[in-house]
Amino acid sequence: MSLHAFQQQFHAALWHDASTALSAQPGFAVYRNTVMKGCIDALVANYPAVVSLVGEDCVRAAAAVHVRAAPPTQPMLLQYGAGFADFLAHFPPVAAWPWLPAVARLDRHWTEAHVAANAPCADAALLATCAPDVLGARCLQPHPAARWLWCGEAPALSLWQINRGERPLPAAGLSSLPWHGEGALTTRPFDTVRVSALPAAGCVLLDACAQGATLAAAVTAALAVAPTLDIAALFAQLLTMGAFAASDPAA
Amino acid sequence: MRLSAGLSLKPAHLAAAEESDADGLWFEVHPENYMVDGGPRAACLDRLRARYPLSLHGVGLSLGACATPDTAHLRRLRQLCERLEPALVSEHLAWSRWDDFCLPDLLPVPRTAEALACVCRNVSIVQDALGRAIAIEHPSHYLHIAEHEIDEPAFLAELCARTGCGLLVDVNNVHVSAHNLGLDAAAWLDAIPAAAVHEIHLAGHSADPVLGPALLIDSHDTPVSATVWTLYQRLLTRIGPRPTLIERDDRLPGFEVLMQERGTAAALLAAAVVPARAMQHA
Numbered sequence: 001m002s003l004h005a006f007q008q009q010f011h012a013a014l015w016h017d018a019s020t021a022l023s024a025q026p027g028f029a030v031y032r033n034t035v036m037k038g039c040i041d042a043l044v045a046n047y048p049a050v051v052s053l054v055g056e057d058c059v060r061a062a063a064a065v066h067v068r069a070a071p072p073t074q075p076m077l078l079q080y081g082a083g084f085a086d087f088l089a090h091f092p093p094v095a096a097w098p099w100l101p102a103v104a105r106l107d108r109h110w111t112e113a114h115v116a117a118n119a120p121c122a123d124a125a126l127l128a129t130c131a132p133d134v135l136g137a138r139c140l141q142p143h144p145a146a147r148w149l150w151c152g153e154a155p156a157l158s159l160w161q162i163n164r165g166e167r168p169l170p171a172a173g174l175s176s177l178p179w180h181g182e183g184a185l186t187t188r189p190f191d192t193v194r195v196s197a198l199p200a201a202g203c204v205l206l207d208a209c210a211q212g213a214t215l216a217a218a219v220t221a222a223l224a225v226a227p228t229l230d231i232a233a234l235f236a237q238l239l240t241m242g243a244f245a246a247s248d249p250a251a
Numbered sequence: 252m253r254l255s256a257g258l259s260l261k262p263a264h265l266a267a268a269e270e271s272d273a274d275g276l277w278f279e280v281h282p283e284n285y286m287v288d289g290g291p292r293a294a295c296l297d298r299l300r301a302r303y304p305l306s307l308h309g310v311g312l313s314l315g316a317c318a319t320p321d322t323a324h325l326r327r328l329r330q331l332c333e334r335l336e337p338a339l340v341s342e343h344l345a346w347s348r349w350d351d352f353c354l355p356d357l358l359p360v361p362r363t364a365e366a367l368a369c370v371c372r373n374v375s376i377v378q379d380a381l382g383r384a385i386a387i388e389h390p391s392h393y394l395h396i397a398e399h400e401i402d403e404p405a406f407l408a409e410l411c412a413r414t415g416c417g418l419l420v421d422v423n424n425v426h427v428s429a430h431n432l433g434l435d436a437a438a439w440l441d442a443i444p445a446a447a448v449h450e451i452h453l454a455g456h457s458a459d460p461v462l463g464p465a466l467l468i469d470s471h472d473t474p475v476s477a478t479v480w481t482l483y484q485r486l487l488t489r490i491g492p493r494p495t496l497i498e499r500d501d502r503l504p505g506f507e508v509l510m511q512e513r514g515t516a517a518a519l520l521a522a523a524v525v526p527a528r529a530m531q532h533a
């Protein structure tokens with residue numbers, strides 16, 4: 001048997017119950033178990049808030065289905081599971097928790113921010129040092145580690161923060177949380193991942209910046225969804241949290 | 252600096268590792284866990300590298316496949332090697348890639364003449380890309396593979412002879428494989444070309460949860476067993492001291508417990524004498 005045929009048969013037997021001379025041996029289960037456990041362990045490790053919310057048994061059961069549909073395509077398992085939030089959104093057993101995919105996306109944002117490329121952040125004093133008309137004509141790119149998300153249906157950020165141990169569980173439980181939409185900004189100022197609240201208009205502004213809009217155009221887009229938005233306060237937050245990459249002022 | 256006994260680095264032990272001052276200590280990591288664009292994970296490894304020699308022990312190159320190594324993965328490994336200048340670089344005689352998928356395991360290679368040619372080609376590609384020799388580890392075995400044409404020590408010796416690569420002898424893997432397949436672990440170790448051994452691994456194993464002690468699993472979740480320590484001493488007596496790693500991945504004890512186990516290996520290494528025959532060849 002050629003090496004190609006050997007690998008093909010072995011791989012097929014790992015994922016299916018096909019019986020071959022190798023898969024009929026008791027030791028074949030070691031490979032099946034190791035492959036599946038490695039993938040599931042990676043998803044459990046990469047989605048800690050989801051595990052905390054619905055329990056590890058539930059996540060392992062969901063992961064076992066997801067792994068078969070989308071096995072890893074890179075050997076770096078720290079970054080495995082990019083599609084897990086979308087999978088959860090269409091996985092009937094977790095349909096009772098419609099906010100779970102948003103919490104999973106925040107786990108994913110944390111991972112992506114953690115491993116993103118290094119780049120200097122835009123100077124937090126930018127607002128004070130730059131004339132408004134000059135600033136308005138500038139295009140600021142989001143920092144490579146910056147991620148943002150608006151969840152209109154549920155307090156996704158609060159749920160995530162409580163389940164990552166970043167704020168205490170309310171005495172009256174999760175159901176006592178004010179049930180309204182929340183947005184989240186994930187950044188990595190000073191090489192530490194931080195997650196902070198972001199209004200919907202902030203997400204609109206960052207979307208526009210990411211698409212190459214000038215700051216004036218991005219602000220206009222943000223004001224269109226929130227006419228009373230305090231742009232100065234939002235901008236101060238974005239700069240302090242390192243949401244923008246430094247750029248050449250001449251560019 | 253002469254490498255004595257080292258430890259596989261676990262993130263939970265990073266702070267303790269940064270404060271240790273044991274003589275000859277070094278750390279081994281899977282490069283796949285540090286193939287990131289940037290951020291604190293990369294920075295941690297840079298800090299550790301400033302204090303200790305590092306070994307990069309790859310699990311993702313899939314050298315035992317009919318396909319050539321993934322070029323993007325090899326480029327990332329080369330970038331890590333250039334940045335960290337590791338004292339040791341190693342990979343496995345196994346495959347883990349099929350089509351576009353990566354399997355988190357070290358899958359077995361049928362030891363045929365064709366497979367030997369593929370592995371030699373792949374090892375040479377990696378060594379050419381890195382500009383250095385790497386060491387190849389033999390994984391633990393759980394299956395009787397009818398396709399084997401060559402026994403494992405002979406296959407490894409031929410791989411070294413054809414490519415100039417070294418060997419990473421994992422004494423626990425030898426014990427586990429010999430137990431599972433009914434082979435003689437001591438004879439296996441005696442047949443390995445002494446000069447080719449770059450590094451030794453020691454780890455713990457456990458009985459299969461379903462089949463019991465009939466099938467040992469290379470689980471890295473227990474201390475090194477007495478049998479493996481005895482085999483290790485036998486290997487050292489024949490080949491002399493080599494950088495030796497205590498591998499622990501699961502049911503992780505405290506850093507100081509692993510350092511004690513590492514101390515046992517370091518003491519055996521300090522007592523091991525370079526065999527006269529090996530010195531003549533040196």
